[in-house]
Amino acid sequence: GALHAQTAEVLHWWTSGSEQAALAEVRKVFEASGGEWVDTPIAGGGNARAAAVNRMLGGDPAAVFQFSIGQQLRELADQGLLANVDKVASEENWDQKLPPLIVKAAKYDGDYIAAPINIHGENWMFYNKAALEKAGVDVPKSWNEFVVAAQKLKDAGIIPIGLGGQPWQERIMFNSVLLGVAGREFYAKLYSTLDDDLLDSDTMRKVFETFAALKPFVDEGSPGRNWNEATSMVIKGDAAFQFMGDWAKGEIIAAGIEPGTTVGCAFAPAIDTAYIMTVDAFAFSAMDGEEATPAQAKMAHVMLEPDVQIAFNKKKGSIPARLDVPADSFDSCAQTAIKTLQDEKTHLVSTGLFGVPSAVSGAIDDSISNFWNSTDMSPAEGQAQFHQAISNAK
Amino acid sequence: MRYNRLALYGLLGIAAIMILSPVFIMISTSLKSMDEIRNGSIFTLPADPGFAAWGKAWFGDCAKTLGDTCGGLSSSFMTSVKIVIPALFLSVGLGAITGYALAAWKMKGANVMFAALLVGMFIPPQVTLYPLIIMIRELGIFGTIPGLILVHVIWGVAFTTMMFRNFFKTVPEDLLKAARIDGAGFWPLFWHVMLPLSLPILGVAMILQFTYIWNDFLLGLTFGGRAGQPMTVALNNLVGSQFGEKEYNVDMAATMLTALPTLAVYLLSGRMFVRGIAAGAVKG
């Protein structure tokens, strides 16, 4: 911890090429303004989060560390392990510039304990245009249409859904179905209240039925597959659709394709428009007090600077956490997202990292994955199990 | 008789192929280009073998990183060595001394203590990370190599003690008596008589501990801080990221590079290993 006042160690899990390139944009500006950046990458979100916490407990914290905002971060704050960046936030009026849901999540006791750097959308549907043409189907607008289209694709020898069979990917698809079948109000209410009636409702049954109906449309190799392999299947045309966050665009760009051209992006079929957000953020260890050190404050400042927001998010494939930066230099998918988010009603939270307590989040992942992978569980049983898991975790 | 022999070698050959083929796949994949990997079967030999992936794994790819390090394994190799060597000697040494004290010096409760210690072999280290973190912090060595070494000693001592105690139990009692009559106290008996005797088992304990410590990821990640990140953490950074294109040839090369020291140890010491096990672990 005895580093120079302008030095900040940054612990993060961004180790892949596009992530590192994006983070380099932040670093460039931070260093240009006199800061010194000490980089500590640790692959894997779980590993990195654990390392950050453990080092804090061990008395050797990293000054700035990537973390998900929400319940867990507040717990760290509770133990006095975090510094706040209120000074920067109020100077720059974050309250106004960030989406209210994010503001709420980034604050503990009225203090900003994290700097959100971007917004990823999770209810995206990527598709291979050539594959759709070959099977003679259009981009489906509802889940019923999707099932019909999927059948046609299957008949044409194309894998309808390129799915990475890992719990979090299965959950992303499930949440898209949930949003698409039950609507955004239901989604918001369900995950904010975890209400028993909603969990038991017929709507929910229908969600499970729809979700179950997708099972025949994935290939045998799905379980355990990484998301980028699934994306690559869509790029190559082996698979037609993938339900994935907008980070998939990075993979598409890496393959030399402009998102929205041969590989299209659209929101997953839904009865109304909404954007399931997930946010990357950085938190600040309490180094000598409750207030952020100059280096930490500088980091917070840099991360939310409009130019950095644009440069970073273009590389990362996400959209700026600040909705007031100009959108015109982004790709068409991102522009759609930014436009959508201007309407606050479309703001929904992912259950992955900050929407619900992590215990519930885990329970959701477990039970959805279990349902998806079981061969003999009926939708009713799946629903019951989902309900049970959530109540158990609350 | 002849056919028996044939069947014998046949079976051994099949077993050897089954054991070796995954290693073969790794090596051959590491020598292929990414195009070949995408389009071919994992069992085919590389069409145009090259060591590009190995170079990338060792030196990293500076274009892709933030520039502090290039992300290769080379930077953390020495860290691993600095961790493994003292941790190896301390954990084996402590196990040897403890095993010796338990086996050679008739003490009340020695068996109870040994039984109690054995439980340590079965505790998943992940489960008790928090109290260990606090303990190491209170000792003021969290995030340092000495801290990490201590943790390895803690998690290694049950196993090494078991090996040595079981071996020393087979040493004839007369030998200990003779040494006591010669006036050899605790340490002289250990240094001059028991330790030289235990060379075979020492070899086995060293090899196994070396493998465990070298291959450790979790403890290095948790207790190494910034300075003490071993090679396995670097390996994880290289191959473990969820996002971005996967370079399987580099992954495999990196994996092989990480495994190379332990692999070498086994290749060089195979005979000693079996003999050591025969001398100690089994006799019981």
Added chain:
Amino acid sequence: MPDPAQDVLHYSATPQDAHQKGRRRWRPQWTARMALIPAMAITIFCFYGFIIWTFVISLTRSRLLPVYKFTGFDQYGRLFANERWWTAMQNLAIHGFLFIGGCIVFGYLLAILIDRGVKAEGLFRTVFMLPLSMSFIVTGVIWQWVMNPGLGLQEAVRALGWAGFEFNWIVRPDRSIYTLAIAGIWQQVGLCMALFLAGLRNIDPNIWKAARVDGIPVWRVYLHIITPMMRTVFFTVFILMSAIVMKAFDLVVALTGGGPGFSSDLPARFVVDHILNRQELGLGAAGAFVLLCTVIAVIAPYIYFELQKERSGRGH
């Protein structure tokens, strides 16, 4: 009759003992006790201290960090209501049985084959022990490849022309647990082989001669005579492999990630996942404590056996 005082006098007057000046010397037994202190401290503070700590935490509602707000046995209630936990426990039984059984059977068979007096013994031994040098993570990664239906063995065999060949256990919820055993056995079979081989080499060669004179077929000698004699080795192998099963974590993560679904989860991974990723420290601790109790149930007979063996060994 010399009185005690005289004894001391005489004692210090003996030339060899002059330096002791009648005082009792520092006993080596005391040094022996001192030498046990580090290990004893580790045992008490780390092993048992940590077990107790784990138990205490399991009685709280700790999530990300330990907090000492006690909730009784609530976490155990949650644990036992958790389907994933039961799947993991059931998997532990299946995996334990297959992995330990497989290591014992294959390790023993390989040891027997080698013990039949093959020429390139050293080569085979080294080959069988090679996987031991790989970490569980590496093992998992390799086997994930080999067993991946689209990339690995299945595809390769099909490419050779056997179109109907199926080997897709890793993606089948009802089979994925078996893949763990395959990879685990691959890695550990060498150690078991070495242990068994050492045991076979310790057998009195006259037993073999006696059996040959008796005209007992080789396989029967192994079955009826040698195998029962190797009881201790079997036990050692069993214990070592049990320790590995109980701690199995890395392999699951790297091979199946616990999937599909949580069909190949194991308790150690359940616990670690809940503590490190899910921020369910209390629940994880409860799981850990239950796991530890299971461990103790398994090794208690071992400890008993150890002590028993030595007591009965005394008469000789």
Added chain:
Amino acid sequence: MNGVELRNVTKAYAGLTVMENINLQIADGDFLVLLGPSGCGKSTLLNMIAGLEPTTGGSIHINGRDVTGLEPDERDIAMVFQSYALYPTMSVRRNIGFGLKMRGMAKGEIEKRVAEVGELLQITPLLDRKPSQLSGGQQQRVAIGRALVREPSVFLFDEPLSNLDAKLRADMRIELKRLHERLGRTIVYVTHDQIEAMTLATKVVVLDKGSIQQVDTPENVYRRPANRFVASFVGAPTMNFIDGKLTHDGDDIVFDSGSGCLPLINVPAEIRDLIGRPMTLGARPEHMVFDDAGISSRVLLAEPTGPDQYVRLAVAGSELTARSGPEQIFKSGSDARILVDGARMTLFDPQSGQALLGS
């Protein structure tokens, strides 16, 4: 008093008493042999003298000093083990010098003493070998050297020769005896081999089940055993025992076993007092005499050993062994006449087993 003294020594293992109230005085310069069957407590006793086993009660004195609570190396003793117990990883030289080194003796002095001992035991050419490169007899010599070099006042030997083959054992026996005569130190020697006890000891202690049966010179232990246990344990082939009583047969005294009368010769006068009372007659094979005046017996088996021949006979309802010279031919099933040398026989009380007539 110099030498070794045991006063009321008791030993119990986990509550089980294996040795009770042993009192024994070993004079300075004695060669005392502890003789007894396996498990009778010989090693335990020796280990207690050495300080390798704590005593449960009583005290042990060496050269007048109470050593009961002392460490082995403080007792001025040295010990030689049946298994040799050489340090396998050290050269012979280091093996012998190790005890001196532990006492902090100067290197040069150690060298000198080791060389002397090597000379004495004729192992100088072996000094740089490892124990595993030595034969059994050579190993035993090194073990003795290790004890000698320390120049202790008491040597303890625990069955030092029983791992050697017969020939070597005979040679080493003689060497040990000479060594004792030369050094004049006290030796306590454990064995279950009675030949060793007879040939080596100045004094034999016969032990059984943790208690002392007889303490005497080897000759007396052989010729005048204190009880039936000693009589049967010492001597091979073992003494013949016949139950019966002494009766008159005319002028002569014979031994009547109930199913036949065994003639006696050279009967000592005092035996007449015992006539008529039930007793057990003990006669060693060499004290059975083939003589035409003897009782008729049937030859069961003849065992020629080379210099002698042992003949198993069925006589008066018992099986007896007699020794004869190698020349005479005994065919199985043939007849032989046998009598007992009454001057050398021993008579025992059949109940207590104690020898009759103060031995």
Added chain:
Amino acid sequence: MNGVELRNVTKAYAGLTVMENINLQIADGDFLVLLGPSGCGKSTLLNMIAGLEPTTGGSIHINGRDVTGLEPDERDIAMVFQSYALYPTMSVRRNIGFGLKMRGMAKGEIEKRVAEVGELLQITPLLDRKPSQLSGGQQQRVAIGRALVREPSVFLFDEPLSNLDAKLRADMRIELKRLHERLGRTIVYVTHDQIEAMTLATKVVVLDKGSIQQVDTPENVYRRPANRFVASFVGAPTMNFIDGKLTHDGDDIVFDSGSGCLPLINVPAEIRDLIGRPMTLGARPEHMVFDDAGISSRVLLAEPTGPDQYVRLAVAGSELTARSGPEQIFKSGSDARILVDGARMTLFDPQSGQALLGS
């Protein structure tokens, strides 16, 4: 021919010949003892007869059948090992019956035979114990039972008694001898203990360094050794050897060692032919006679063994051992007069070591 026959048997290990051109005929019903020092090839020879070691050359015949290439169980033999080699996890009953079971014998028949053998060897009460619960002697008996039950025509024993203590060894020896007399089967028995060879054998084969030194009855091996090796190997204490030559001393013939003349009595007539030529005189301790007509010698050491006493003497520049009765007292350093029984001595050629005068 019944019995066992070895024709030109040769054995080499990895090119190193340890046994060359062994020819041996063992008659049906013989108790043949292979006697020799450690490493001379006794076990190797026995293992070749058993079929446990392949021969390098030559052939082996059992009951007239060439068994050279056959498996051990096809040779109609049974074997007993020094280490007993009992199957440790089986009960005594199963140990004995296991070989029969492997031959597919019916259960009832096995039971019967095991019971018979148990009866014969008096181990019936032990039948349900494990080997580890038996004493050494009991284990050896079970090992013999395992061989007996198969009723083979040849029994092979490899030092079966050498792990037992002296007393037990003597008892088992007698039992084995009786067993042989009772069953009348051929026995080939390996030992390095000459007492065992003397007492058990009908024929002794003395081996040294892989070659046969003498094949003869035990008596002849003891009394008329073929060469110096046999003479010195058989007999304990060992035979005395003195180099010198026979000369006249007046009417008598004496043995002149260069530093003194040893008187001889009972000299056989044919010896006169050898007068003057250099030779080695061999005399066993019991053939040295204490007699006033003897040469003066100095007593070095007296070893009383109980029935006898061995006296080491310095005489005529050599050290000799003589046997006497236990009564006579020999003090170290005192003087004794000794002569040699010329009728029992053996004379050897000093170069070749062969006995002179057709033995």
